[in-house]
Amino acid sequence: xxxxxxxxxxxxxxxxxxxxxxxxxxxxxxxxxxxxxxxxxxxxxxxxxxxxxxxxxxxxxxxxxxxxxxxxxxxxxxxxxxxxxxxxxxxxxxxxxxxxxxxxxxxxxxxxxxxxxxxxxxxxxxxxxxxxxxxxxxxxxxxxxxxxxxxxxxxxxxxxxxxxxxxxxxxxxxxxxxxxxxxxxxxxxxxxxxxxxxxxxxxxxxxxxxxxxxxxxxxxxxxxxxxxxxxxxxxxxxxxxxxxxxxxxxxxxxxxxxxxxxxxxxxxxxxxxxxxxxxxxxxxxxxxxxxxxxxxxxxxxxxxxxxxxxxxxxxxxxxxxxxxxxxxxxxxxxxxxxxxxxxxxxxxxxxxxxxxxxxxxxxxxxxxxxxxxxxx
Numbered sequence: 001x002x003x004x005x006x007x008x009x010x011x012x013x014x015x016x017x018x019x020x021x022x023x024x025x026x027x028x029x030x031x032x033x034x035x036x037x038x039x040x041x042x043x044x045x046x047x048x049x050x051x052x053x054x055x056x057x058x059x060x061x062x063x064x065x066x067x068x069x070x071x072x073x074x075x076x077x078x079x080x081x082x083x084x085x086x087x088x089x090x091x092x093x094x095x096x097x098x099x100x101x102x103x104x105x106x107x108x109x110x111x112x113x114x115x116x117x118x119x120x121x122x123x124x125x126x127x128x129x130x131x132x133x134x135x136x137x138x139x140x141x142x143x144x145x146x147x148x149x150x151x152x153x154x155x156x157x158x159x160x161x162x163x164x165x166x167x168x169x170x171x172x173x174x175x176x177x178x179x180x181x182x183x184x185x186x187x188x189x190x191x192x193x194x195x196x197x198x199x200x201x202x203x204x205x206x207x208x209x210x211x212x213x214x215x216x217x218x219x220x221x222x223x224x225x226x227x228x229x230x231x232x233x234x235x236x237x238x239x240x241x242x243x244x245x246x247x248x249x250x251x252x253x254x255x256x257x258x259x260x261x262x263x264x265x266x267x268x269x270x271x272x273x274x275x276x277x278x279x280x281x282x283x284x285x286x287x288x289x290x291x292x293x294x295x296x297x298x299x300x301x302x303x304x305x306x307x308x309x310x311x312x313x314x315x316x317x318x319x320x321x322x323x324x325x326x327x328x329x330x331x332x333x334x335x336x337x338x339x340x341x342x343x344x345x346x347x348x349x350x351x352x353x354x355x356x357x358x359x360x361x362x363x364x365x366x367x368x369x370x371x372x373x374x375x376x
Contacts (some may be wrong), residue, residue, distance in 0.1 A: 029136050029151075029169070031158040037226030037239050037351075041115045044245070044361045047213045049221040049354045051255055053206035053297050053319035054101040054307045056122070056190050060087035063196050076312030080262035081200020086126055086315070088194055091308050092186060094147065097139065099203070100188030103297075104306030107182040111213040116177035117223065118150065119350050120190050121157075121168035121259045122203030123316070127195010132158060134191040135167040138205070142176055143183025157227020159347060164199040166259055167191070168227045168349035177209055184308075199260075202316025206257045208352050218357045220244055225350040229260075230341035233267065237339040241353050244335060245361035250328040252355035253300065254282070254337070255321040260346040261293025263313055267342010268293045272324050274332030282322040293318050293346045318346075328355055 059070040064083045073079030088099040107113070120138050124130035136152035152169035159166050185207055192203030210221050222241045230237060246252070254272065261268060270292050271279040283289035284301030295314045297304045299321045303312055327335060335355070339348055 029154055029156050031132065031135065031156040031167070033159055035155050035157045035227040037224050037228070039222060040117065040225050041210060041223040042221065043114065043210065044218065044220055044357050045114065045212050046218055047111065047114065047211045047216050048219055049208065049210045049223065049352050050106065051206055051208045051319065051321065051352070052103040052105045052185065052304070053204060053257070054103040054187070055202070055204040055311065055314035055317040056089050056099040056101050057086050057192050057194060057201050057203045057315070058089050058311055059084035059315055061085045073313050073315070074311040078264035079313060079315065080264065081202060081315045082198045085196045086194050086201035088192070089309060092188060097188040099190055099192060100186055102184050102186045102308040103304070104184050105182050105207060105209065107209070107211055108213045108216065111211040113174060113178040113209055114212050115210040115223070116174045117170055117208050118173045118187070118205060119168065119170045119208065119225070119257050120187065120205040121166065121349055122190050122192035123164045123166050123199070123201050123260065124191055124193050125165035126193040126197045126201035128193045130191050130193045132167070136169050138190055139188045140173065140176070141186040142180035143185065145180065147188065157347070157349070159227070159229040161229065161231055163197065164260070166229065166347050168259065168347065170225060170350070173207070177207070200262065200316060202259055204259070204314060204317030204319070206319045206350070208255070208350065218359070218361065220246065220355045220357045220361065221353065223350065223352045227347065227349060229345070229347045230339060231345040233342050235341045237348060239337040239351060241335045244333050244355060245358045246328050246331050246333070247356045247358045248331040250331065250356040251325040252328045252353065253321050254324045255352040256318065256348070257350040258293055258318045258346050258348050260316055261295060261318050262316065262344055263291065263294040265344035266291045268344045268346060269340045269342070271338045272327045273336045274327045274329070275334040277327060277332065279338065280327055284322060287320060290342070293344060296320055331358065
């Protein structure tokens with residue numbers, strides 16, 4: 001049964017506003033089928049950009065004869081949502097929520113949060129149909145804190161493909177994360193549908209945080225977001241972070257937040273390239289080059305374990321960080337990205353980059369205004 005939002009709607013907004021944790025002018029945002037990707041935040045700083053994430057729906061009873069047992073799928077075996085009756089994850093003790101999960105945010109000791117944003121999304125048409133009106137709100141609790149309602153502060157991507165109906169929303173949480181710091185964050189009440197369909201159900205969230213730490217190298221950090229569905233074989237999306245000022249021996253990483261990708265359905269890929277360089281397909285020990293949207297949450301090939309639950313196969317939600325150092329070799333001034341579909345459809349919600357910066361990147365003789373966070 002769908003739980004009501006009435007318990008949270010007024011008091012939670014008042015608490016957030018009183019504590020200065022609600023962005024100015026925050027309100028439920030409008031929706032578009034596609035949302036063009038743009039820079040949300042960009043800066044050159046000593047520090048970096050990190051993330052934590054989790055899913056809010058998982059497999060229940062198998063409904064196809066050849067489906068892998070649910071417990072094995074959760075531990076990482078091949079399995080897709082369309083083979084199961086999908087059911088909610090709900091780890092909190094609040095009877096008024098119907099889904100929730102936790103994940104640990106790690107920051108260097110003494111680091112200062114420069115920018116933080118929460119992304120969430122789901123399929124709202126599976127065995128049941130959820131109302132799109134609830135796409136733009138979610139609950140978040142900081143470490144040792146109580147739930148606060150959060151409203152999307154930018155245009156929500158909402159794609160109705162017939163067989164599924166997916167959305168992605170986001171909101172600024174800089175003040176909350178700056179005040180609370182590292183620790184276990186809980187996100188709940190994402191608008192996600194349970195039950196069975198051939199496409200399957202999915203839903204999850206990702207908290208992306210840029211931070212400053214004088215003990216870390218000088219880096220370029222960039223966060224881009226939007227919403228694009230790749231449903232048909234051969235469809236693609238090209239993105240870029242231009243005007244980079246990277247070091248000649250720069251290392252770097254790229255994070256991707258996406259929805260709907262199934263493990264074992266191949267053909268989906270992500271390629272990156274520096275200016276004038278050859279395209280390189282992203283891959284690591286957890287993400288095959290031709291099945292990169294394979295329902296994983298991890299960092300440089302290592303699954304993120306500090307989650308509750310820590311399912312190795314999230315059944316349709318990806319939040320991975322990849323090594324892109326080879327594409328930055330020689331001091332690349334641009335990073336291009338190409339997302340491709342094959343036998344698997346998926347939707348992209350956000351990407352984030354950190355790259356070692358050249359010393360002159362912050363020189364007064366080479367000014368480049370940073371793109372500051374704000375609603376679009």
